[in-house]
Amino acid sequence: MSRDGIKIILGDLKYKSAPNSNLIIPIPFEQNVKELIQYNRISNVNLAQLYNDERELSTIFRPTFKIELLFKNFYSGTTNYPPFENNLYYVNENKGSYLSCSVFNDSTIPPGSKNNAVIWSGFPQYNEFDFIRNDYNVTGYTKAPGIENLTEQIVFNSKSAGTYNWEFYLTYPFSSTTLEMSAFLDPKEDGAQTGDVNWNANEGIPFRISVGNSDNVTYQGTRIIRFSSPIKHGITPGEFVKLKIYNSNDINTNKLPYTGFSSSLDTFPVFSLGNGQYGTEDYVFNIANLGYTGTVFNQDNEGVAKRVISIENTGDTTSKYYVRLHKILVPYEDIVLTKAGFENNIFGMNKKYESASTTPDYKSRVSIKEGSQTYNITFNKDIDTSNIFDNQKRPISELFLTTIWKGYLGWTYGGPNGNNSNYLKRGWDFNLGMKPQSIYVKFPINFSGQTKQGIVPLPQSFWGTSNGALNHSNIEFTSYTKNDNTFYYVNSLKKDDIVDGDFCEWNESEQTEKVISKVNHKIYFNSAYFSFYPNITATIYDGVDDDGYSSFNLQMPNIQPTTPIPSGLNFVTGFTPNTIYNHNPYGYYYNPHYSIKIKEFSEYIETAERSVVDIPNYAYFSKSQNLFIWRDFLPYGINKSNSNGVDSPFINNAHYPFSSFTFRLIPEGTTYWYENTTTQDSPITDYCE
Amino acid sequence: MNNNYKILINNVNKNISIPIEIKWDFLDRENSIQEYQDVITKEVIGLPKNFEISRFAHDEYNGDSSINYEFNFYSGTPSYNTFTGATSTSWSPSYIHQSFTISDLYYQRRSFTNSFFKLDFYDTTSGANQINYFTVIIPTSQGKTTDVFLSQFLPPQNIKKPIFKLDYVGDKEGFFLYWLRDETFYNINTFYMTAKFFDAKIGQFIRLMNKGQFSSPLNTGNWWRFNDKDYFYNKVVFNYDNNTYQVFDTENQRIGTEINPIKMYEYLNPISP
Numbered sequence: 001m002s003r004d005g006i007k008i009i010l011g012d013l014k015y016k017s018a019p020n021s022n023l024i025i026p027i028p029f030e031q032n033v034k035e036l037i038q039y040n041r042i043s044n045v046n047l048a049q050l051y052n053d054e055r056e057l058s059t060i061f062r063p064t065f066k067i068e069l070l071f072k073n074f075y076s077g078t079t080n081y082p083p084f085e086n087n088l089y090y091v092n093e094n095k096g097s098y099l100s101c102s103v104f105n106d107s108t109i110p111p112g113s114k115n116n117a118v119i120w121s122g123f124p125q126y127n128e129f130d131f132i133r134n135d136y137n138v139t140g141y142t143k144a145p146g147i148e149n150l151t152e153q154i155v156f157n158s159k160s161a162g163t164y165n166w167e168f169y170l171t172y173p174f175s176s177t178t179l180e181m182s183a184f185l186d187p188k189e190d191g192a193q194t195g196d197v198n199w200n201a202n203e204g205i206p207f208r209i210s211v212g213n214s215d216n217v218t219y220q221g222t223r224i225i226r227f228s229s230p231i232k233h234g235i236t237p238g239e240f241v242k243l244k245i246y247n248s249n250d251i252n253t254n255k256l257p258y259t260g261f262s263s264s265l266d267t268f269p270v271f272s273l274g275n276g277q278y279g280t281e282d283y284v285f286n287i288a289n290l291g292y293t294g295t296v297f298n299q300d301n302e303g304v305a306k307r308v309i310s311i312e313n314t315g316d317t318t319s320k321y322y323v324r325l326h327k328i329l330v331p332y333e334d335i336v337l338t339k340a341g342f343e344n345n346i347f348g349m350n351k352k353y354e355s356a357s358t359t360p361d362y363k364s365r366v367s368i369k370e371g372s373q374t375y376n377i378t379f380n381k382d383i384d385t386s387n388i389f390d391n392q393k394r395p396i397s398e399l400f401l402t403t404i405w406k407g408y409l410g411w412t413y414g415g416p417n418g419n420n421s422n423y424l425k426r427g428w429d430f431n432l433g434m435k436p437q438s439i440y441v442k443f444p445i446n447f448s449g450q451t452k453q454g455i456v457p458l459p460q461s462f463w464g465t466s467n468g469a470l471n472h473s474n475i476e477f478t479s480y481t482k483n484d485n486t487f488y489y490v491n492s493l494k495k496d497d498i499v500d501g502d503f504c505e506w507n508e509s510e511q512t513e514k515v516i517s518k519v520n521h522k523i524y525f526n527s528a529y530f531s532f533y534p535n536i537t538a539t540i541y542d543g544v545d546d547d548g549y550s551s552f553n554l555q556m557p558n559i560q561p562t563t564p565i566p567s568g569l570n571f572v573t574g575f576t577p578n579t580i581y582n583h584n585p586y587g588y589y590y591n592p593h594y595s596i597k598i599k600e601f602s603e604y605i606e607t608a609e610r611s612v613v614d615i616p617n618y619a620y621f622s623k624s625q626n627l628f629i630w631r632d633f634l635p636y637g638i639n640k641s642n643s644n645g646v647d648s649p650f651i652n653n654a655h656y657p658f659s660s661f662t663f664r665l666i667p668e669g670t671t672y673w674y675e676n677t678t679t680q681d682s683p684i685t686d687y688c689e
Numbered sequence: 690m691n692n693n694y695k696i697l698i699n700n701v702n703k704n705i706s707i708p709i710e711i712k713w714d715f716l717d718r719e720n721s722i723q724e725y726q727d728v729i730t731k732e733v734i735g736l737p738k739n740f741e742i743s744r745f746a747h748d749e750y751n752g753d754s755s756i757n758y759e760f761n762f763y764s765g766t767p768s769y770n771t772f773t774g775a776t777s778t779s780w781s782p783s784y785i786h787q788s789f790t791i792s793d794l795y796y797q798r799r800s801f802t803n804s805f806f807k808l809d810f811y812d813t814t815s816g817a818n819q820i821n822y823f824t825v826i827i828p829t830s831q832g833k834t835t836d837v838f839l840s841q842f843l844p845p846q847n848i849k850k851p852i853f854k855l856d857y858v859g860d861k862e863g864f865f866l867y868w869l870r871d872e873t874f875y876n877i878n879t880f881y882m883t884a885k886f887f888d889a890k891i892g893q894f895i896r897l898m899n900k901g902q903f904s905s906p907l908n909t910g911n912w913w914r915f916n917d918k919d920y921f922y923n924k925v926v927f928n929y930d931n932n933t934y935q936v937f938d939t940e941n942q943r944i945g946t947e948i949n950p951i952k953m954y955e956y957l958n959p960i961s962p
Contacts, residue, residue, distance in 0.1 A: 008702075008703065008705075010700060047734070050730060050734065054737060062741065132858070133858075134858050134859075136858050136859060145751065145752040145753035145947075146751065146752075146753060146947060155752065157749075157752055157753070157754065158753075158754050158755065158856040158857040158858050158859070159746070159749060159754040159857050161857050161858045162857070333931075336744050378744075380743050380744070380870070380932045382741075382870075651740075652737065652738070652739045652740050652741045653736075653737035653738075653739060654739070654741065
């Protein structure tokens with residue numbers, strides 16, 4: 001009973017002639033005091049529960065990685081730098097030794113002297129790419145500490161064996177940024193332009209209108225406007241796109257909003273995906289052409305699009321785009337790189353014996369072209385994630401093993417003339433591969449003695465020098481001088497240094513980060529020290545030759561220039577190796593960031609009003625819904641339907657997550673070295689099956 | 690307390706004061722109990738301890754990181770007169786002095802390959818109360834080589850000798866020491882290392898000293914009259930900050946470097962005159 005203002009009135013005062021009577025007031029006494037129940041006083045020690053509690057609370061991680069280095073030594077070439085030349089995996093050793101011997105009959109060269117005119121070509125040995133170098137104290141190449149070093153490239157410090165070529169770091173995405181990007185796009189539509197599209201990363205995914213509003217193309221009976229992108233757009237039909245369409249391909253301008261109708265429009269429903277060809281759904285989206293007029297939706301107009309899930313709530317459902325930034329959490333000094341016992345890749349080691357008579361320095365040795373070692377990585381220091389937050393300000397859920405090419409021996413950096421024009425290059429998956437160009441060259445398939453001739457496009461891509469600083473990583477260089485040459489290598493990164501990461505999309509209503517395109521690094525040889533473009537001057541013609549190729553035609557070494565000049569061609573200029581070099585020297589690229597999951601987000605999106613307690617501080621507040629939105633972390637050992645969750649061992653009050661991955665060092669332009677590719681027909685299906 | 694009141698009529702307003710007794714309870718007592726339960730549980734079971742280990746490498750010196758061992762075996766006749774007259778040249782780094790033949794070494798016979806050096810790491814040099822915390826094995830498959838002639842008709846061949854240069858690359862078994870990374874569990878950063886050679890050919894082990902029994906003052910009649918702690922141990926100091934270790938001799942001079950290796954000498958038990 002809650003009323004405490006009870007007034008007791010005499011009976012005859014209630015109404016006239018009312019009788020007086022005795023009153024009884026029942027007063028219920030409520031008492032909420034309870035005794036402690038026995039359950040709360042006695043508790044069994046539950047080891048499993050205690051283990052789970054400690055596991056959930058622990059923020060200490062000791063990740064372990066197993067890395068399989070998968071590498072095909074692809075480019076054989078030449079070098080005039082003796083320490084390097086004397087340590088190649090030769091491909092013309094017989095020819096080289098023959099030429100060397102033949103000069104003994106030349107009275108101008110003292111017997112036994114090396115003939116520098118002989119070009120020894122071969123592959124850089126596997127030690128130049130391996131995670132741990134083992135060429136300790138190799139005569140003429142590396143010196144042991146304490147021994148006077150005259151001409152050898154380095155004094156080999158064993159402790160640095162694992163950091164001469166590569167350096168490993170543990171990183172986490174802590175922030176994001178925007179960058180100007182460029183990608184090659186071939187829409188493969190009638191009349192549609194082929195070429196680069198440029199955009200700012202934060203403005204969405206790039207596109208080129210491959211079917212304009214005036215093209216009258218229909219899809220399922222509806223006129224459409226088609227947008228082709230070099231990137232997977234991640235859009236599904238029924239969703240919307242917020243567009244920005246450049247004026248004259250100037251990325252800082254916008255033709256939208258469209259004002260041809262009564263309202264201004266810059267967000268449009270996606271009608272369908274793809275252009276009818278296999279696999280284009282991920283890259284092409286169409287909007288219905290409602291009769292748009294003007295030049296806004298002209299074919300070949302370029303722009304950027306943002307995915308919008310709901311037109312009713314664009315504030316929460318418009319995706320954000322950015323480049324993740326990684327911060328160094330553990331520097332290379334605290335990383336323990338070891339060879340894994342008993343595990344090699346399936347391709348084995350490729351090596352051969354070079355006898356003293358077939359080497360330029362007359363020393364026998366075993367040369368290794370490719371190895372098969374697998375490596376383990378652990379850390380000297382524990383990783384405490386209690387105060388580390390990711391780029392969405394959430395407690396971090398994944399760490400990254402970041403691999404950076406150091407190139408200490410100097411064969412890859414420094415540029416053709418010893419200046420600093422070679423960079424550690426940075427691009428994304430959409431930058432891989434070559435752009436077909438309208439210019440073609442003839443040059444040998446294999447520079448290692450064979451002179452098979454093929455016609456291939458001159459290599460050109462995002463990675464070429466034409467893109468300037470767009471594809472330069474932000475890692476600085478240092479140099480040293482040896483044998484009157486300057487050699488460059490990238491600096492080691494320190495704790496809290498920043499490295500660019502993947503191109504990502506984030507949508508507040510989904511609370512999910514999607515990687516649109518992974519970042520890649522590319523390395524390529526400094527042609528002053530290693531070149532697989534022959535050191536000759538050739539002739540370039542312009543025009544259309546008998547093979548139907550337009551533009552210029554290049555004659556390379558051991559192939560006599562075509563005489564007379566083929567009909568349709570005109571002499572243009574002399575050709576030097578730098579011509580190719582400046583276009584896009586071939587190299588190797590790799591993915592620098594490999595993830596290891598340490599926590600998993602729930603597949604359910606939580607919502608709560610402001611009054612609810614215990615809302616995580618990383619929750620997003622939706623003004624339109626007046627709700628907080630977030631995803632909880634799954635407890636360890638709990639799976640969700642589309643992933644395995646995180647169930648790493650927990651001992652020593654620390655988590656031990658493990659990740660195994662294949663680190664691929666991929667040669668670029670591989671498809672351009674072969675004139676023809678063949679495919680194996682599918683086996684006939686008959687009664688024998 | 691009575692809760693049955695009878696109110697009689699006397700035409701005067703009355704007030705009734707009803708004393709309602711309330712027994713206050715502490716807010717969130719259950720939470721407190723839960724917290725207390727956690728405390729007691731931890732007292733009963735204990736907190737998780739960190740038994741994780743780290744890899745400690747030999748600390749760099751002059752751009753070099755290798756650790757160098759030289760194990761010397763007694764080459765003389767094990768008789769009293771010979772031994773008491775022995776000099777430094779009576780100990781040398783060769784397995785030949787330790788019951789092995791050149792053939793054993795060259796053909797890598799089991800008696801040789803199953804032999805090994807064992808380094809024990811103690812917390813103190815006092816044999817009475819020391820604890821052996823960990824052990825490192827250096828197999829005979831490692832080590833430098835020397836030329837020998839198997840036959841007058843054959844060119845010289847390489848056989849192993851007990852001189853080890855261990856590093857990050859090449860011979861590295863025994864180079865790294867693995868020890869607890871958490872200093873709070875055992876607050877110890879100095880160990881005392883002894884060496885033994887386990888000879889698989891004769892099934893015995895021998896102890897190795899940090900100074901030979903030829904050195905002063907042992908060579909003046911004190912061949913077996915000395916304190917163990919002065920002649921069987923070298924000091925190993927761990928640096929937890931950069932995960933390295935250094936080795937020092939009894940004079941606290943750093944040893945194990947290329948030019949100043951850790952030299953150990955076979956100890957011979959007392960021989961009767």
